[in-house]
Amino acid sequence: MNRAELWKAVRPFVKRTPAVIGGLIVLLLVLVAIFGPNLAPNDPAKQFYDHMLEGPSRLYLLGTDHLGRDILSRLLHGARSSLMVALAGVLVGAALGIPLGLTAGWYGKWWDTAIMRVMDVLLAFPGILLAIGIIALLGPGLGNVMIAIAVFGIPQFARLVRGSTLQVKTLDYVQGAQAQGAGDFRILARHILPNVLVPIVVMTTLRTAQAILIASSLSFLGLGAVPPDPEWGAMLADGRAYIQTFPHIAIFPGLAIFLVVLGFNLLGDGLNDMLDPRLRRNM
């Protein structure tokens, strides 16, 4: 077997490796979010006064912070809030955005115009700014971060689903269902939604990556999780004051956020390539 043939044989697997790695990272995160508190060697709030600001050691695998708390235990405990806030925010955003997009695409006319103009206004606040505005209104806290992420996601989902609905709407089988007298709700739920599911799944995965970044950014800025909650962005904010002398406090929570976001991005990209038949052909 020469090199070209070998490459041809292993290529489909090589091409999927990133997605598999992403999936494994996400799976690991979910497991840590569920079992993390049981795995943690120490109480995340316990202060070991004779072990403050220590680097990684056998006793404290990732070191201790300025209050002598075990960083590994805090990371394991914080996984849950970091994941929950992001995922809940994205899912709520999807739950509100999808019906808006479906009905806007299906009914068209003034309903479409009205919804999409409101979405345009929400999209006029770039990146993290809409979230900050909502926090300014509601006050800091993880619950409000979740609301901010949800509101941030509504227009994204609505726009995506509307576009797909417009495409599917004119297809024969939808017209057929309509001719058979199926009601609007039935058509939307049974015929259109399943056909726009692929982009929704991809979008949810990629949005979760972004939501984790936004949530931790807000916590880092002091607008999200309130100390002593071991949320990863908040832990990084603690480490910021010691960056000149004890960088390990900031290194590990940041690395955790980076890996998790990377995992969701890899998975989302991989799903996109795998599920999109147009791309699959040139793979």
Added chain:
Amino acid sequence: MWRYIVRRLLQTIPILFGVSILIFLFVRMIPGDPARLLAGPQATLEEIQAVREDLGLDKPPVTQYLDYFGKALTGNFGKSMRTRVPVTEEIGLRLMPTVSLAVVSMVIAIAIGLSAGILSAVKRNTWMDYLSMTGALAGVSLPSFWLALMLMYLLAVKWRLLPTFGYGSWRHFVMPAITLGVGAAAAIARFTRAAMLEVLSQDYIRTARAKGLPEPKVNLLHALKNALIPVVTITGLQFGFLLGGTVVVESVFAWPGLGRLLVDVVESRDYPVIQTLMLFFSLTFVVINLAVDVLYAVIDPRISYE
């Protein structure tokens, strides 16, 4: 084309209108009595009443909005609650640091993003492609505040190459601009690669190759010129996200710009400044998007926008 540009301009008006209504409602959605909050904790009843009248909170909502709109058009956004300085003045002082940082970051992002994207597409499925696309994926996944702290630790603390934070010489620009530019560079690289691949599979590229044009000439002259058109759009969008990113980056590097101002005023609940900053950021974003779309119409001679 002109018809398209005019239509696009007209489409922007309802968005701007909507944004102004949202911003107007913003202060009025604060739980509790906005006037009491705006007047501050030590305010007397008379002072609260003065704020209420000043904001027109005792008038019907439509009148309130028209008042707000009229004042905004003349550049009157009220005074900061913290400093009692007119909001426009407070924002004016912070404008240059943010604009200069955003422009420098964007130049870095375009330079890195374009070259990585082109290289990836031209050397498709080689280690260079995988390396730059892995880098790009890492770039969109990096939390900017973490990257900022790591750069700070390595470049400023450990190797003492750059000042840790602050604003002044070009040396102060390096770390904030890299931090801010990385995300945009990664997005531009991914998009450029996709656009280039699309173009490279077209017939006219095959023709260009078949008539014996040297490879760099085909890639850069024929392919890039056409691939650039969609890239312009994503670049414009990224510029908007970059504006949002200034909030985090300016906070870490103690950069005296609008982003850091926003964090400060959210913490102190300085609503007139929050309101105006939000308006400013979203207006800038909308205008940039409009400019990009118009540019798109101007540089792409193939599509007729009728």
